[in-house]
Amino acid sequence: MNREIAVVAFAQTDHRRSTEESSEVEMVMPVLHEVLAQTGLRAADIGFTCSGSSDYLAGRAFSFTLALDGVGAWPPISESHVEMDGAWALYEAWTKLLTGDADTALVYSYGKCSPGSVRDVLTRQLDPYYVAPLWPDSIALAALQAQALIDAGHTDEPALAAVGARSRADAEANPHAQVKGGSIPQGDYVVRPLRTGDCPPVGDGAAAVILAAGERARELCERPAWIRGIDHRIEAHGLGVRDLTDSPSARLAADKAGAFERPVDTAELHAPFTAQEVILRRALGLGDDVRVNPSGGALAANPVMAAGLIRIGEAAARIHRGASDRALAHATSGPCLQQNLVAVLEGDPR
Amino acid sequence: MPEVLRAPLVVEFPFTRSLGPVQSAFLTGLRERVVLGVRTGDGRTLVPPVEYDPVTAEEIRDLVEVAPTGTVTTWAWNHEPRRGQPLDTPFAWALVRLDGADTALLHALDAPGPAAVRTGMRVRIRWAAERTGAITDIACFEPYEGGAGQPTGHTGAFDEPLSGIVAPARLDYTYSPGRAQSAYIHALSEQRTVGERCPSCRKVYVPPRGACPTCGVATAEQVEVGPRGTVTTFCIVNIKAKNLDIEVPYVYAHIALDGADLALHARIGGVPYDQVRMGLRVEPVWTEGARYPDHYRPAGEPDADYDTYKELL
Numbered sequence: 106m107n108r109e110i111a112v113v114a115f116a117q118t119d120h121r122r123s124t125e126e127s128s129e130v131e132m133v134m135p136v137l138h139e140v141l142a143q144t145g146l147r148a149a150d151i152g153f154t155c156s157g158s159s160d161y162l163a164g165r166a167f168s169f170t171l172a173l174d175g176v177g178a179w180p181p182i183s184e185s186h187v188e189m190d191g192a193w194a195l196y197e198a199w200t201k202l203l204t205g206d207a208d209t210a211l212v213y214s215y216g217k218c219s220p221g222s223v224r225d226v227l228t229r230q231l232d233p234y235y236v237a238p239l240w241p242d243s244i245a246l247a248a249l250q251a252q253a254l255i256d257a258g259h260t261d262e263p264a265l266a267a268v269g270a271r272s273r274a275d276a277e278a279n280p281h282a283q284v285k286g287g288s289i290p291q292g293d294y295v296v297r298p299l300r301t302g303d304c305p306p307v308g309d310g311a312a313a314v315i316l317a318a319g320e321r322a323r324e325l326c327e328r329p330a331w332i333r334g335i336d337h338r339i340e341a342h343g344l345g346v347r348d349l350t351d352s353p354s355a356r357l358a359a360d361k362a363g364a365f366e367r368p369v370d371t372a373e374l375h376a377p378f379t380a381q382e383v384i385l386r387r388a389l390g391l392g393d394d395v396r397v398n399p400s401g402g403a404l405a406a407n408p409v410m411a412a413g414l415i416r417i418g419e420a421a422a423r424i425h426r427g428a429s430d431r432a433l434a435h436a437t438s439g440p441c442l443q444q445n446l447v448a449v450l451e452g453d454p455r
Numbered sequence: 456m457p458e459v460l461r462a463p464l465v466v467e468f469p470f471t472r473s474l475g476p477v478q479s480a481f482l483t484g485l486r487e488r489v490v491l492g493v494r495t496g497d498g499r500t501l502v503p504p505v506e507y508d509p510v511t512a513e514e515i516r517d518l519v520e521v522a523p524t525g526t527v528t529t530w531a532w533n534h535e536p537r538r539g540q541p542l543d544t545p546f547a548w549a550l551v552r553l554d555g556a557d558t559a560l561l562h563a564l565d566a567p568g569p570a571a572v573r574t575g576m577r578v579r580i581r582w583a584a585e586r587t588g589a590i591t592d593i594a595c596f597e598p599y600e601g602g603a604g605q606p607t608g609h610t611g612a613f614d615e616p617l618s619g620i621v622a623p624a625r626l627d628y629t630y631s632p633g634r635a636q637s638a639y640i641h642a643l644s645e646q647r648t649v650g651e652r653c654p655s656c657r658k659v660y661v662p663p664r665g666a667c668p669t670c671g672v673a674t675a676e677q678v679e680v681g682p683r684g685t686v687t688t689f690c691i692v693n694i695k696a697k698n699l700d701i702e703v704p705y706v707y708a709h710i711a712l713d714g715a716d717l718a719l720h721a722r723i724g725g726v727p728y729d730q731v732r733m734g735l736r737v738e739p740v741w742t743e744g745a746r747y748p749d750h751y752r753p754a755g756e757p758d759a760d761y762d763t764y765k766e767l768l
């Protein structure tokens with residue numbers, strides 16, 4: 106594994122409650138063009154393309170094949186898709202580049218939550234025998250986790266509210282964020298103990314990243330965000346088997362990715378619910394000196410299937426513009442932080 | 456910009472799932488008001504039970520009965536129950552560790568309000584009146600003052616054990632077709648077929664999807680095509696589709712409308728099925744009030760020369 110691979114470009118849509126005037130490909134295509142324009146590459150120059158999305162969100166079978174129209178896949182390109190967040194598509198692209206089969210990769214993902222009810226859609230990823238027949242929605246499961254965290258004495262409702270307020274205040278500086286403003290009221294309970302302000306906004310959006318290996322990365326980007334390590338780990342699917350107040354899979358992924366070798370200055374955590382940020386900070390040992398979610402995080406914009414890739418993109422973009430030298434990016438999938446991916450990104454010394 | 460089109464879309468499936476021996480025993484047990492767990496190699500009892508040890512991945516088959524009473528390990532108050540959830544009045548979601556188990560089971564807890572619920576409270580199973588062998592055979596949990604209930608000493612062997620379950624699933628969406636397809640549908644309602652041209656390769660796509668799949672750029676220039684076209688290829692349908700009032704056999708064809716660079720597909724009528732051929736010239740047949748052509752029929756022209764449509768096959 107002696108090939109250096111970097112994130113060299115990142116683009117995202119403005120995330121909005123609804124993009125009903127656009128099809129999926131109409132929503133995704135401008136982001137693909139923007140990320141290519143940042144590097145001067147054309148689609149035909151890309152060695153490998155990988156995307157992440159879920160047909161369940163908008164209820165459109167094989168929507169990813171239609172979205173591929175936005176890439177320009179003729180003559181046939183080397184291409185793959187994961188029915189997961191785009192962070193896992195990036196993982197596949199990273200391994201493809203490691204093999205030496207390609208020098209550049211285009212990774213994109215998108216989520217249209219507006220056509221359906223994402224709280225109910227996400228119940229379909231649960232254990233189909235013992236859990237899915239009860240239709241426990243995503244906020245209910247996150248609320249069980251938050252209550253467990255409160256019972257354990259690791260947080261309380263005012264502390265959770267502060268996480269939400271800080272995220273939305275930081276989102277003021279993010280032109281793509283859907284919800285911004287530190288003075289937005291925390292709102293009523295959705296599923297107690299979680300209030301509106303503890304939950305992510307429901308919205309549509311897309312994101313794209315370009316990866317490049319070695320010297321190619323230096324040609325395409327003034328300050329590449331080198332991926333020093335990525336790893337992803339999963340926990341048991343049974344919620345009652347897990348300790349919901351901890352995230353051993355996130356900690357292990359971070360360890361395998363090399364996150365604990367040296368301190369990071371920035372962390373982009375994919376914590377759609379406030380309590381999950383508290384859990385991840387503890388699991389990853391992030392102190393107050395680490396800038397957490399300067400983008401506002403998933404509490405400011407949560408296009409499902411893209412929000413994890415956006416964490417990697419946001420962390421990389423901070424390195425590109427010199428605001429960070431070493432950053433941790435995290436993505437999650439499944440209920441209550443079931444599966445976690447951690448990437449460690451670094452810029453060349455200045 | 457024309458109005459955004461919207462239509463309800465329901466995706467509904469009855470998923471038929473087979474059960475492993477441990478899942479079968481657990482769900483059959485619920486039918487018989489018996490709760491079974493499974494013992495792991497290190498002596499823990501998992502409820503609900505699984506086929507493989509979540510830590511070691513070892514196959515586990517050692518069934519053990521636990522009590523119908525237990526303790527709440529965490530909870531969340533759900534004041535607005537959603538479709539499909541266990542209770543239609545406000546309730547608490549709860550993870551409950553049954554007496555005798557080392558792990559917790561997710562279900563609803565029927566309580567008068569959040570003030571009546573706390574972690575550590577004692578609860579017991581309220582059984583559903585009608586039980587089929589499903590997690591919903593537990594209607595919910597209810598508050599319970601008392602010690603551990605007594606297991607009956609069940610071995611986990613049942614007459615007529617379940618071998619599978621049918622799990623219905625329904626999701627409701629509001630479908631919007633997007634800019635390009637909306638324009639296409641709007642034009643169709645005026646009995647015009649309008650495609651879009653790629654600014655790069657100049658191909659005209661019908662129906663348009665907003666992007667040229669070859670060039671990866673947006674199509675925007677609208678181009679009216681047809682109304683007549685050429686059958687490029689076809690098939691003969693011999694099996695009647697459910698809910699479709701068309702006599703078989705009939706012909707379904709790819710039709711290259713005049714001016715289009717992509718064939719669309721439609722039914723061919725007004726001609727015996729065995730007389731449809733490649734190159735047949737056809738025209739749309741509109742029915743009163745319809746928003747799209749009912750079918751295409753022969754236009755009464757000489758057949759098109761193969762060379763005029765071979766690139767569209």
Ligand SMILES: [Zn+2]
Nearest residue numbers: 653656667670
């Ligand atoms: Zn084109």
